[in-house]
Amino acid sequence: MTARRMSRIFGDDGKAFVVACDHGMINGPMEGITDMGSTLRAVVEGGADGIMATYGTAMRYPEILSKCALVLRIDGAASLQCPVEGAGDAFYSIDDALRLGAEALCVTTFTWTKWEEQMLKVLAATIRKGHEWGIPTMAEMMPGGFGGGPEFRTTGATAHAARVAAELGADWVKVPYCENFERVVESCYVPVVVLGGPNDPDKLKTLSMVKKGMDAGASGATIGRNIWQSENTAGMTAAVRAIVHDGATVEAAAGLLG
Numbered sequence: 235m236t237a238r239r240m241s242r243i244f245g246d247d248g249k250a251f252v253v254a255c256d257h258g259m260i261n262g263p264m265e266g267i268t269d270m271g272s273t274l275r276a277v278v279e280g281g282a283d284g285i286m287a288t289y290g291t292a293m294r295y296p297e298i299l300s301k302c303a304l305v306l307r308i309d310g311a312a313s314l315q316c317p318v319e320g321a322g323d324a325f326y327s328i329d330d331a332l333r334l335g336a337e338a339l340c341v342t343t344f345t346w347t348k349w350e351e352q353m354l355k356v357l358a359a360t361i362r363k364g365h366e367w368g369i370p371t372m373a374e375m376m377p378g379g380f381g382g383g384p385e386f387r388t389t390g391a392t393a394h395a396a397r398v399a400a401e402l403g404a405d406w407v408k409v410p411y412c413e414n415f416e417r418v419v420e421s422c423y424v425p426v427v428v429l430g431g432p433n434d435p436d437k438l439k440t441l442s443m444v445k446k447g448m449d450a451g452a453s454g455a456t457i458g459r460n461i462w463q464s465e466n467t468a469g470m471t472a473a474v475r476a477i478v479h480d481g482a483t484v485e486a487a488a489g490l491l492g
Contacts, residue, residue, distance in 0.1 A: 247479060251457075251479070252284040252303070253456075255273060270291055271295060274295055277468070280468040280470070289326050304337055306331045306338070308340065321344075323356060328360075341361075343399070344377075347379055372408055389415075392415075405424060406426070410431060428456075429456055433463040434460060440470075454478050461474070470491060
């Protein structure tokens, strides 16, 4: 069952492009996902293999999400309005994921922080329970947290985080792109995908990052803000897809932006 669900995300070529649309859980109505229905439709139109979404989004937009794979964000943390940071926890269960028809689960871990052990326990518990029901888990590994500085984005820190996730049983790993990314891929025995990070107005930089990641052996990308905060959500989705699945050059992919 895990292999069947993985095949819907990664397909025949073993590559996957998932668009992350789960940011509203912490950030609220961000630009680009204020009208979630329109955003999801544009992402599907652009040819994403999957959409990473919250429970609320999955519950309210089942018709749109039925057109691609659903990666359910099963954990959560305090919103940006909370004055105190925390480690977060598993907010939803495997039963919830099954009811929504999710192909996979997503859990985030901040390695190299005071919350690392607690977050790794949530990741491990999710992986273990998911495998009981044939649902794979994508581990989003963020050394130093989402706001980690350059000292947390080194090859060593990224490779370490990816390998820890693999050792815990994650089915694939999402990590920030870094120099010598091939070392991250080579030292992690499950598929590695590149995450997008904060929105960059220069979309050629995002496309170049994805291309470099794929050339280094990545199995795809999971990108959010750089897709739906672009001027052309469907076009940017199609551009990244072309790099991931067709090996398109950055220039050729950019031509799809319109």
